[in-house]
Amino acid sequence: MNPIFIICFMLIHCILLPVNSLIYIIHPKCKIGKLMSLPCVKFISHFASYLSFIGMLIASSLRFAKEEKQLERFSHKYSNYFSNYTEYVENIDYVHQVDFSDFYIRSYKPSDLDLLITIWVIGQTWHEIKKLFQLGIYEYLYSPINIVNSLLNVLYIISYGLKYHTMILVASKLKQIETSKFWLDLGNLNETDLESQKNIYETFYWLNSDRFYWKSFDPINLSEGFFAIGNVIAFARLCYFLPISQQLGPLEITLGKMINDIFKFICIFIIVFTSFLFSLNNLYLYYNTEIRKKVEVSAPYNHEEEAENPFLTKAELGFGS
Structure with missing residues (x-):
């Protein structure tokens, strides 16, 4: 078969992969559904999907710095409450007290890349669950690649679960400080009411995006730790596709057999x-x-x-x- 035709077919299929996948889900017996069922097309689909996932991971890492620059400053967003906050900070008699005069508010909305990665992880998790039920627990765990896939899914689920949990907390704290009751409680705060001091401290803690004031086990720190481990495994998993290459495939197989000697x-x-x-x-x-x-x-x-x-x-x- 003409190599140019094969390359063009692969490119067109990769571009139309989301549409073809939906057609396959809705009507698997149609021509496109039968085409998607072919082993070679399945492999191309999985490979293209995984490459797009790797691309999203890279884009997410590169975009992090830009997202940090777009945060809103507390004194600008809530200028009418800032004088009350300043009085609270200047009071040194509280046991639970913040020591930052102003701060940028944490992000409380997921980015488009976060949503895309989450959708991909959910789809991949569902795929692994189906495979687990089809093969059975013993046969599923017999394959190392299945274990790697499951570990990868668990890491990203934990990572984004912690991230979304923090976003929900930040959004709830923002709604809380927008009420007059919160600032009334802040104005009536006294040195003996430790519970109220702690609640107000935690409110401003969750709003502050400056990591210098975060706890070591802040959910975002843990989330990024799991995300980093997941990225390492995700990139290492690309080796699973190397045997298709005429140049790298034999080298990987040879190296795998040399591991014991090494x-x-x-x-x-x-x-x-x-x-x-x-x-x-x-x-x-x-x-x-x-x-x-x-x-x-x-x-x-x-x-x-x-x-x-x-x-x-x-x-x-x-x-x-």
Whole structure:
């Protein structure tokens, strides 16, 4: 078959993949549905879908800095309440107290990329669930790629679950500070009412986008940690598609069969390296500062500095100089 025709078919299919997928879901027995059922077309569809997912991950990472610049400042968005907030910050008698005079408000709306990635993850999760029911738990777990897919889905579900949870919290806190009751409670706050202090502190904590004031286990920090781990696995999963390449496929298969030999070589290298490590430690143990202090009455050089050339000293001793 003409290679140009194959390339054109693949490009057209990748462009029309969302439409073809919907047609396949609605009417799998039609011509397009039967075409989508062909093994080669299935592979192209999965590969194109996964490449688009990788592209969305890259775009999401690159877009993060731009999203941070679009945050709204509290003093600008709520200028009519800012004087009340300033009075609250300047009061140092509270146990639970914020120490930022102004701040940018956290994002409380998911971006279009977040929604697209979420839809893809939901679809991939549903695909894995169907495969699990079709194959059974034992046969499903027998394949390493299935385990990797499940782990990938779990990581992204946790990541975006934490992210959306934080967005919901921020949106609820914004609605809370827009009520007159909140500012009335803030004005009537006293030093003994620790519960009210804590509630108000948590309100401003969830609104502040400055990570310097965040807790270590803030949901966004955890979300980005899981997202980063998921990205590593997602990019590593591209190796699953390498065997289709005439150049990279044999190389990957050969490397996979060499893994055991590589580990054996590493073990031998570690043994040799460890032997040299202990030998050098015995040779140069004396030149440790703490040991020299215990054996030298008058030091020929400053104890705070290492010997100028301990290698030369040992060489002189070895040759009888």
